[in-house]
Amino acid sequence: MMSSTENRQALPAPLAAHLAPTARNIASAAMAVAKLASSGWQPLCGYPGADTHWHVRCLVCGQWDGLKFYSHLRRGKPAFRHPGCLPEAQRTAKLAEITAALSTACPCPAAHPVTAEDAAEAIREVSRARDEGDEDALSAQLARLLGRCPAAAARAEAVQAAASA
Ligand SMILES: [Zn+2]
Ligand SMILES: [Zn+2]
Structure with a gap:
C-alpha cells in the first residue's frame, strides 16, 4: 500500500462528511473500523x-x-454475508486467516495510536486542525485514528479511553 501525501488523497475519507470529527464520533468510528477489521469487511468510505x-x-x-448497516455488522459473524460469498467451510478458514493477521501492536509506517496517551494527542491535533481550518492535518x-491497521482493536480501546477521559 502506498502512503505518500499524493496517494493519501485517493484513500476514502475516514469519517463521513456529515459527522463532525468530535472525540465521540471518532471513538464510535474507531470501534466500527475495528469490528469490521475483525469480521472480514473493509470500509470503502468514511464511517x-x-x-x-x-x-x-x-x-x-x-x-x-x-x-451494509453497521448496526447489523456489529452483531457478530452471521452465517450469511451476501449473495455469492464462499461456502461455509472456506469462509470460516478465511475469517480465521484474517483474524490471525490482526495484532495488538501497530506495525504501520503511519504509527497509529494504540495507547490512550497517543490517541488523546491525535484527538487534540484533530481539534486544533479543525480550529485552524487545516484540512491536510x-x-x-x-x-x-481511523485508517486501516492490524491493531485497530487496540487503537479503538485507546481512542475510547481518550474520548471518555
Ligand atoms: Zn464475500
Ligand atoms: Zn497501524
Missing part, C-alpha cells in the same frame, strides 16, 4: 453512523462490495 448505509467490501471472498490525523 457514516450505525444506521446509515456503509459501502464495504467483503474480504472473505474479496469479490463483493455493497451497502485534519485528514492526516483522522487517517491515523
Whole structure:
C-alpha cells in the first residue's frame, strides 16, 4: 500500500462528511473500523453512523462490495454475508486467516495510536486542525485514528479511553 501525501488523497475519507470529527464520533468510528477489521469487511468510505448505509467490501471472498448497516455488522459473524460469498467451510478458514493477521501492536509506517496517551494527542491535533481550518492535518490525523491497521482493536480501546477521559 502506498502512503505518500499524493496517494493519501485517493484513500476514502475516514469519517463521513456529515459527522463532525468530535472525540465521540471518532471513538464510535474507531470501534466500527475495528469490528469490521475483525469480521472480514473493509470500509470503502468514511464511517457514516450505525444506521446509515456503509459501502464495504467483503474480504472473505474479496469479490463483493455493497451497502451494509453497521448496526447489523456489529452483531457478530452471521452465517450469511451476501449473495455469492464462499461456502461455509472456506469462509470460516478465511475469517480465521484474517483474524490471525490482526495484532495488538501497530506495525504501520503511519504509527497509529494504540495507547490512550497517543490517541488523546491525535484527538487534540484533530481539534486544533479543525480550529485552524487545516484540512491536510485534519485528514492526516483522522487517517491515523481511523485508517486501516492490524491493531485497530487496540487503537479503538485507546481512542475510547481518550474520548471518555
Ligand atoms: Zn464475500
Ligand atoms: Zn497501524
